[in-house]
Amino acid sequence: MGGATCAAALARTGARILILERGERLRDSANARDARAIFQRGVFRPQESWLDGAGRPFNPGNYYYVGGNTKLYGAVLIRYRAQDFEPITYREGTTAGWPFGYGELEPWYSRAEKLYKVRGAIGFDRTEPPHSQAYPFAPVADEPAIAKVRERMRSVGLNPFPLPLGVDVDKWLQRAKTPWDAFPDTGTGKMDAESCGVNEALGHPNVELRENARVERLLLGVDGKCIAGVEAAIDGERRRIAASIVILAAGAVNSAALLLASRDGGIANRSGAVGRHFMNHNSSAILAIDPRWVNDSIYQKTLGINDFYLDDGHGGPPLGNIQLLGRVTAPILKSNIRMAPEWTLNMVTRRSVDWYAMSEDLSNPESRVTMDGGRIRLDWKRSNWSAHEGLVKTFKERLHAAGYPIVLSKPFDRRTPSHQCGTVRIGRDPSRSPLDPYCRAWDHPNLFVVDASFLPTSAGVNPALTIAAQALRVTDHIAKTDLQST
Numbered sequence: 023m024g025g026a027t028c029a030a031a032l033a034r035t036g037a038r039i040l041i042l043e044r045g046e047r048l049r050d051s052a053n054a055r056d057a058r059a060i061f062q063r064g065v066f067r068p069q070e071s072w073l074d075g076a077g078r079p080f081n082p083g084n085y086y087y088v089g090g091n092t093k094l095y096g097a098v099l100i101r102y103r104a105q106d107f108e109p110i111t112y113r114e115g116t117t118a119g120w121p122f123g124y125g126e127l128e129p130w131y132s133r134a135e136k137l138y139k140v141r142g143a144i145g146f147d148r149t150e151p152p153h154s155q156a157y158p159f160a161p162v163a164d165e166p167a168i169a170k171v172r173e174r175m176r177s178v179g180l181n182p183f184p185l186p187l188g189v190d191v192d193k194w195l196q197r198a199k200t201p202w203d204a205f206p207d208t209g210t211g212k213m214d215a216e217s218c219g220v221n222e223a224l225g226h227p228n229v230e231l232r233e234n235a236r237v238e239r240l241l242l243g244v245d246g247k248c249i250a251g252v253e254a255a256i257d258g259e260r261r262r263i264a265a266s267i268v269i270l271a272a273g274a275v276n277s278a279a280l281l282l283a284s285r286d287g288g289i290a291n292r293s294g295a296v297g298r299h300f301m302n303h304n305s306s307a308i309l310a311i312d313p314r315w316v317n318d319s320i321y322q323k324t325l326g327i328n329d330f331y332l333d334d335g336h337g338g339p340p341l342g343n344i345q346l347l348g349r350v351t352a353p354i355l356k357s358n359i360r361m362a363p364e365w366t367l368n369m370v371t372r373r374s375v376d377w378y379a380m381s382e383d384l385s386n387p388e389s390r391v392t393m394d395g396g397r398i399r400l401d402w403k404r405s406n407w408s409a410h411e412g413l414v415k416t417f418k419e420r421l422h423a424a425g426y427p428i429v430l431s432k433p434f435d436r437r438t439p440s441h442q443c444g445t446v447r448i449g450r451d452p453s454r455s456p457l458d459p460y461c462r463a464w465d466h467p468n469l470f471v472v473d474a475s476f477l478p479t480s481a482g483v484n485p486a487l488t489i490a491a492q493a494l495r496v497t498d499h500i501a502k503t504d505l506q507s508t
């Protein structure tokens with residue numbers, strides 16, 4: 023999201039841009055809409071394992087394609103709330119806030135919503151921050167079953183709002199009648215970093231994309247300050263590529279790993295913070311089952327609830343955000359409950375509505391990415407878990423009150439680093455953050471890290487739009503200050 027958005031914005035400057043992408047374009051195939059292939063056989067997952075904090079290997083849900091993780095994302099393109107930029111006090115601690123306020127990023131959010139063709143509506147959510155421009159498109163419509171869910175949520179005092187989404191739902195459904203959340207996009211209607219970012223950039227003759235180009239190291243110039251370029255394996259052949267500006271955007275785990283692997287002690291690491299402060303969201307799936315009802319929706323994912331986002335509903339510390347998951351069908355549920363036959367799971371999923379509860383993870387220097395004999399080690403220290411438990415409990419109570427007698431929940435585990443962030447954070451103090459507020463490395467004036475790594479807080483909402491907005495802000499800064507002078 024970060025790299026593609028940078029490329030799309032910088033393309034117009036005429037600068038010569040080379041995008042090095044470790045993966046390939048995700049091409050269409052029968053598997054692309056086959057829930058069993060995606061969720062049970064994991065055909066789109068990487069052939070890679072990372073180590074956890076205890077040194078145990080695991081296969082991470084981290085996707086390497088042109089467009090990165092956004093190829094499988096749920097396309098919820100929501101702004102951080104204005105309060106997320108200021109310190110927030112939770113039950114287990116206080117966030118540090120951002121080096122700038124919401125107002126600084128607001129114009130870039132509007133531009134990002136335009137680039138990613140976001141469908142949404144203002145005025146339904148009390149936490150919605152000010153918008154200088156309306157959403158470019160009206161919200162994706164609720165399916166009839168979901169319109170009923172919305173009414174049921176209202177009947178218990180909640181205020182569901184239309185989820186801002188980057189998807190052309192008619193185009194998506196033309197290919198096959200499936201949800202889009204965690205399904206790969208093969209050019210069939212998702213507004214992702216390939217379809218809106220990379221493809222926009224490649225419309226300019228000064229931009230080139232190299233697939234199968236895995237960057238292995240950043241190269242320091244002779245002065246030890248400037249980055250001279252990168253070393254990459256391109257189609258298996260080792261190449262050195264010189265560049266006057268390097269924008270690193272490999273995702274929060276891989277960008278930190280690359281900086282740490284590039285030299286002893288790491289690059290851009292005067293603060294010692296590279297790889298530290300790793301955050302992910304605390305999240306759970308919640309299935310609300312009403313045996314008297316059938317959920318015949320296909321995609322489901324059109325509403326969110328922020329009634330517990332700024333406080334717990336009684337003036338206590340905040341809990342988090344609730345949103346619909348993509349529709350969970352029996353083949354999807356089976357990937358979690360392997361023993362049960364699909365026909366029994368089908369009896370459950372036909373009658374369930376499926377939710378995603380998400381709470382902020384607080385930054386902690388001991389929660390970190392390190393290199394262990396050339397392998398990535400991700401020691402995620404979850405925090406703020408009691409707020410998340412509070413969110414799940416509070417929402418379950420409302421679901422029971424809304425007439426769902428059976429409500430099941432399961433936390434997402436550490437193999438799912440979908441909302442990874444914070445490992446190369448921005449800040450005002452070079453002794454505490456590797457990057458300045460424009461994502462420029464304090465130590466290296468021609469190095470920018472513009473992906474989820476820069477996020478100083480994880481907030482309690484999905485990260486992609488905030489990454490895109492900051493990418494647009496940073497590239498405007500680069501165009502004005504760096505490209506003018508080269």
Ligand SMILES: Cc1cc2nc3c(=O)[nH]c(=O)nc-3n(C[C@H](O)[C@H](O)[C@H](O)COP(=O)(O)OP(=O)(O)OC[C@H]3O[C@@H](n4cnc5c(N)ncnc54)[C@H](O)[C@@H]3O)c2cc1C
Binds near residue numbers: 042089
């Ligand atoms: C299933 C799923 C659902 C999600 N749903 C949502 C959602 O609804 N809304 C939302 O806001 N967020 C969602 N996310 C999260 C969102 O996709 C990420 O926050 C976002 O993509 C992060 O952007 P990024 O620029 O940090 O990294 P990425 O978008 O992942 O991009 C990193 C890129 O770098 C490439 N790369 C990595 N290492 C190298 C290397 N060494 N050399 C060359 N290239 C390399 C990768 O292949 C990739 O293309 C979801 C994620 C997943 C997995």
